[in-house]
Ligand code: UDP
């Protein structure tokens with residue numbers, strides 16, 4: 001499994017509900033490496049680019065309004081297979097269909113307030129990381145317990 005980096009964001013509802021620590025710790029405990037982290041209130045331009053694939057959908061305007069309504073916590077997580085694994089940790093888009101044990105399954109009810117975003121594939125991850133982070137904001141570092149994270 002190749003080492004990848006993915007983009008994850010705690011949406012304004014997750015920040016307002018005090019779920020930042022809970023969500024960060026789920027990715028940390030899984031074993032992924034945090035390589036980027038910041039809080040920002042996205043501009044309309046950033047939000048429209050980020051959700052550009054949904055531009056024609058009826059929920060687009062409301063989604064952009066919501067995501068720009070307050071601070072978001074943007075994260076970059078690195079690890080083997082992290083792109084697909086993060087989507088598993090996050091759970092299905094509709095929280096009522098998300099399995100218990102997933103972030104949305106445990107912490108959310110409504111599709112329009114589903115707490116967290118995660119890139120859905122390698123190309124999306126690359127696009128979203130470039131959109132939300134400057135290259136200088138992504139850190140290269142070796143965890144001191146790296147020996148316990150890799151295949152023996
Ligand atoms: N969304 C919504 N209504 C819908 C479908 C999606 O409000 O009917 C929102 C929801 O917050 C979702 C986001 O739009 O997380 C992006 O939709 P997508 O299908 O890409 O889901 P995700 O990748 O976040 O699971």
Ligand code: MG
Pocket residue numbers: 120
């Ligand atoms: Mg998506």
